[in-house]
Amino acid sequence: MNVLIKAAATVIALVALAAVGLVTLVLVDEDAKATETSDGGGGLRGVPAEFRPWILKAAAACDQPELTPALLAAQLYQESKFSTTATSHAGAQGPAQFMPGTWATWGRDADGNGEASPWDIGDAVTAQGRFMCSLIKQAKTSGYGGDARALALAGYNAGWGAVEKYRGVPPESFAGGETYHYVRTILATMPRFQGPGLLEVSGSGAGADALRKAATQLGTPYSWGGGGPGGPSTGFCDGTNGYQGGKCAASSTVGFDCSSLVQYAYWPAVKLPRVAAAQYGATSDRPVSRQNLKVGDLLFWSKGGSGDIYHVAIYAGDGNVLHAPRTGQDVKVQSLISAMPEADYYGATRP
Template structure:
């Protein structure tokens, strides 16, 4: 996307301000790799209300957890300052600053008003999300040694061809040959990555305390919004899964083989792996921890809750999230989410809880 010259000046000014200590953010290469949120970015603040729903929806629609609401919000802020009628001198249009040719590829009528328009908030933000999600996927598959978020932002601003040319974010001198502001893409990426924190609001899940359970729950909460993928995921993070003749299907097709995500037990395994090497399946996790049973009245954050069929087979595991809620990956077609313990799974199937 092309920036207004004024936006570039503002970006450079922000970098200068940060360097002078006017904010708590330190701008260095890859600085955003240390940014964490308690809910996978589900908390969002500092955006106009009319943008909020669409930003959250666009983030949830992406299979890559790197595309958080805060990242999308920071990008919109840099592109247009959330201005509906923003238009650059080179013809980029709307809040997400789409060039007409790029809009022809990514634009959709997401708000259902009968017109796919870069000027409509819903259409613009969802299309921004689609394009960024695709770029994050390209970045993760590229093998380039850089944060995929930085690479995706560079691709959005300068085109993926520029990222391929430099095997990373274009250097500060890039764009000089195109007659544009020198360092445009370089500063665009740097400012957005640094300003993400400004948009990270109170999360859906507030986790206090220490210990393995609280630590594991914090780690799992960073994957809220990640798709469910039967057989997918593990200690290293989300991955595609498989179908076994009964599980992993959606709408009559095998969704698991093309969905990067977690199933219920791989999410738990991923969350606890640094402290406790739990086995892969829910049944095996119950077997490994059943000697440390916990009553429902004594549950603590991070405790494991299990559900079983009538024949005793454990088919689901979730993590207790406090206040009568659980964090879990429910089923194909859904995402990692927070749910009420009383309704997360059939109440009659509840088998009990354990503490790893």
């Protein structure tokens, strides 16, 4: 069920509705429209932080709507339980369990470390996504009956030749039931990985593009000092920030802080500095009044002047912001008036 939430709805109501999967949040401004859905189609939960950005990227890179983040996550869980050292008796390798011959076709150096390896999370998940995307396309044009996702999964597990032989998912009598149960288990497991939907942004321009990119990180943990143009990473503690429960959480949390998320969102079109105060300094010659905010504008909060700016967020339209709030929380969309103390609001700029 989808329910339109007006801007006047309280934050508590939004959180409560989102928790039970009954909300569609519509954010609109004159330049772009952003929609958050909770139908499980684009969201993701319950996966290791180091896998999350790669799963989202792999799903987003496929033009087949059947390839959702939850499907890729459920498949990875079935293949290796997200283990980067997994091997099989048949010789399959890594978290996505690629056979060497199949890897030779689909493997690429997606993470840019100079080597295409089935053991690397980024390389493996990217290859998994491309392979599954191709199989889904093949399934949809095959003329075989049944769910295209099921046919693709069967092709991934047993090879497309087995799907052709049976003109569908191989029966339980095939290969001791391995492929039959592989398909059924993954499709049944998908709901455990379905989270609130991604923020889908229409429109063009630097602001809409930045918001669209930042939206791929919804649900990514906050990590003080973590993250940058290349994506989320572990952070550090400085004696004051990055702690949770008396321990340094940042050093073991892969994520973003508020300013690194903004830097990531605009990079490389606009190469913003790393910290919030410097981002304000780099864009303060283009101030924006609160009444004229557009999608992608940067909003700042301060305890004093520009030198005391402590937080930055991206305007998401209709009085909402997308930001990384603080240690212990995740990247999320919140109302501008409650995202940070209202008295600390310092101003907005347009990169």
